[in-house]
Every structure is written in C-alpha cells, then in structure tokens.
Amino acid sequence: MSLAPPDWSLYRAFAAVLREGSLSAAARRLGLSQPTLGRHVAALEAALGLPLFTRSRGGLAPTPAAEALRPEVEALVAATDSLLRKASGPLAENVGAVRITASEIVAAEVLPPVLAALQAEHPGIVVELVVSNRIADLVRRDADIAVRTVRPSQGALLAKRVGAFELGLFAAPGYLARRPAPTTPAALARHALVGFDVPAPYTGTLRLGGRPLTRDAFSFRTDDDVAQFAAIRAGCGIGACHVSLARRAGLVRVLAGEFAPKVEMWLAMHEDLKASRRCRTVFDALWAGLGAHVGRGSARATARRARS
Template sequence: MDNTIDWQLYRSFLAVLREGSLSAAARTLGQTQPTLGRHIDALEAALGISLFTRFPGGLLPTNAAQTLRPHAEAMASHAAALERMASCQGHDPSGVVRITASEVVGAEVLPPMLAALRRSHPGITIELVPSNRAQDLLQREADIAVRMTRPRQAQLIARPIGDIEIGLFAAPAYLAERGEPFEVEDLGRHSLIGFDQPSAFQREAAKWMPGLDRERFALRSDSDLAQLALLRAGAGIGFCQLPLARRDGLRRILPDRYALRLDTWITMHEDLRHSPACKTAFDALVAGMLDYIERA
C-alpha cells in the first residue's frame, strides 16, 4: 500500500460517503464528477480494497469503507483545525473560531454574544455548531465548547460559569385557558411537552423528577428547540432554562417540586491558549454566559 496517499483522495472519499453519489459530492467540493471518480479509483488502487459498489442511483459504501469512515472524519477534523489555527496566528484577534454548544444555548443564548464579539473584532470569523452531541475538543471537532458538565480531560482549559437552572414553565395564554396546577397531581389534566426517545441525560434527570416520563407527554420531540417553540406557542407545560423563561415572559410551575441545575463550563483545548482569536472568543463567552446566568 502506498504510504504517501494524498489527503485530497480521502477528502473526496469522505464527501462521497456523506453525499451518496459522485455528482452530489462534486457539487459539495466544487469539483467535477470525473475528478471525484478518479480520486475514488486512485484511493481504491492505493489501498488495495473496494470502497464502493456502483449502482444506478449512486454509490453504496462497502464494509471496508464504513470501517475507514471514522478515521477519514478524524483526518478532516484535524485538517479543518489546522486551517483554523493557521488563520488565527498573529498578534491581532483574527481568523476562524469554531464554537459548539447545545441546541438551545447555541440558538437562543449565544447569538447576542457572538454579534457583540463580531462588532468588537470583525477580523474573527465564527463557526457556530449547535448540537446536543458533545463535539470532541481533543479531536479538534471544535475550538471552544459551552458544556453542561465538568470536563475531565487534562488537556482542556475549563472555566466554571455557574449553574443554569431548569424548571417547568408555561405561557400565560395556556394557563389562562387551562388553569394553573398547584400540586403535582394537577399535571394529569394538562398537556405536557417532553422528549420522544430519552437520552442518557434525561434518564438521569428522571430520577430527580419522577412522574415526567414519555407516556405523560402529550407533545413529544427530541429537538429541544421544537419543545421550546411549543412552550412559547402555548401548547402546554414544558421545561425551560430560567433566564430564557424570564426573557420570554413564561410562568413557572411548581418551582419547589421541579428544579434542575446544570453545572456550566466554557472549555477550550490548551493548545489554543496563545491564539489571539480563540482567547478573545473564549473571554467573550465567559463574560456573556456569566451575565446570562446572573439575569436569572
């Protein structure tokens, strides 16, 4: 096997894996379909294995291709991190910084902070990744993360922000129509908003808030943003972060019975401590998140 395989071949391989066809991958990479085809042929020849089965609708990855996929994704992540790191060199805060947070924090909490950061430092380009899947900072899937658990890896710089409280809330219009529950038993006559398929976090949280399981939810979604939208629309009673609920004028339900505090941290790989852009973004997120929590 050729030990000097061009990274471009792996990049094309990963694009075809993700898109399912040469034409779609070519559009994604801004190349031609014949070029992508030559890249796949060259990689198969260099590795000595078949990566795709051709059929009229596209390309079907072989077992070998699926085995190689996480390694190709790791290469892509490191290549992107290298490009971001190179763009951030110099004394002035400039370059690309990739930030990840949960769906709700990424879409509802961070945008004002990032807008202020861009006004102060227009040379910084932000890549925002709202995802409930924890992006791996050690594998450089992101540069900075807002985490709801304390990081354990020694290679990460971690700044504690404090606790974000989560409770049950409802829109005033919903309560005006359905009445306010004053006891846990009263929830039985209300429309509850919650998850469809429980995550590990939700299973753990259920131990502290029994009675709120999947079968009790009249409206179910695994998207936290969809749950929040339903809550705001007056569809029922659901969970929300206290600062967001106060911002949106939602009313809290049974605060003595349903309350959960999330330990919040801003984290960054220690290799980025000397990057002006990453340090500037890190400090901005720390200040912004501290202000957000204090408003609760």
C-alpha cells in the same frame, strides 16, 4: 493498495459522505457537483483497494472497511480544519477563524447576542459555530472551544466552570388561558406536555415528585431542544426549558417548588490554543456572556474576572 498516497481531497470526500449518508448531501456540503464527488469516492476505493459504500434505500451505507477507517479519516479532517483555522490569522492578533461547538438551544438562543457583541468589538474574528448536542472532541480538534453541560474529562484541555443554569416547567400564557395552571405534580396528568422522544443522559434530570418524566407523558415529542422551546412558546403544552430563556420569552412558570433542577455549564479549549490571542479573546467573551446567562453577574464584570 497503491504505493502513492491518495490525494487529500479524496479523503475529504469520503468523510463528507460518511457524515451525510448520500452523495448529493455531501456534494452540497463541499460545494462540488455530485458526479465529481462520486468520482472522488471511486478513486479512493481504487487507491485503497477497498469498497467503502454500498447503495441502500436510504442512501449510501458505509461498509465494514469504511467504518474501520472512520476514526482516522475524521481525525484527519479535524486536524486539517484546525490547521487552516490556525493559519487564518496571526497568533498575536484578534484576526482569523475560531470554531465553537454548542448544543442546539445554546447555539440558537444564548450565543447569538454574545457573539454579536464579540464581533462588533473584534470584527477581524471569524466565528464558525458547530451546532450539535454531541460532545465534540477538542483533543482531536473537532472544534477550538466547546460549551458543555458536563465537566470535560479529557487531558490537555483548559476547562472553566461557567456556573449552573436552572430548568423549570413553563407554559405560554395562551395555553394557561385555556387550561388552568397545575398546582400539584399529579395535576400534570390533565395537561399536554412537551418533551423528548428518545431518552438521553440529560433526561435523567427531568424528575417531578421524585419520579422521572418519561416519554409516555408527552403529547408533543421531539429531541430537538429548539423545537421543544418553540412548541412551548406556541402553546402546545407545558415543558422544561432554561429559566432565563423562558422569562425572556414571556412564558409562565408552573410548579416552581417541585421542579428546579440545576445543570452545570462549562467552557473548554485545548491548552495549545492559549497562545492564540483570538481564541483566548473568544473564550473570555463566552465565559462572560454565558456567566450573565446563568446569573453569575453582568457580562462586563465577569469579563474582568475572566482576565484576572
């Protein structure tokens, strides 16, 4: 291995290929040409004296050596990105970048009006939105602020419970015009259902009549929450979604007395970021806007409580 540490850009190239699985996708992500990115990866392999990827039919597969280095290189990238965000504006002003992570459905359907109002009031704040159902590591600085549906368990985090939102079973009016609404859980067997493809921890909340809704029950399957919501709106069948979002979309609720699970919503950020005015401003705006979404009160009232 070379005694001189490899250039930082080589590690960033390595991390991008790890994440994307191909040179072309990683090059697009970094704004580089594919040959340039390939040279960066080859240079890092030479500097470390380790093969990092092997070619496969699906793209580039990381070697065992690359997988062993994955935690450190991902932490390095996250720390560097966090440093750049901190340096993007003065700590005492609402200027600079703030990175937020949220699930697909929250990022697509809940946050946009909240963030639009935030940026209208504070145009100097730059929002970076990471859309993922994976729980980001705030301690490692994958993001500055996270919207989560589980209580954060990591230390050194400022966590605040937003409230709880209700799920319900909904269908489009057009679908119910073709097929009368079910009046009992057993009647769902005669309906098309929209749901998940691969079970996840949250899918355990999808129970009806004391029994879980499983993959086999669904005639339309996808693990993308936004695609599920779109399918329900389009009339593909009956599916579970946020009650507030379904009402906004004009969907019709069925079996309300049989299916009404509550899911908690939390906000979290690293305690060190309390010194950053823009991070605190974004945190308070999210707490207020998401509070209105879960029915905790008006955004203005919850904003006053957030600052108190």
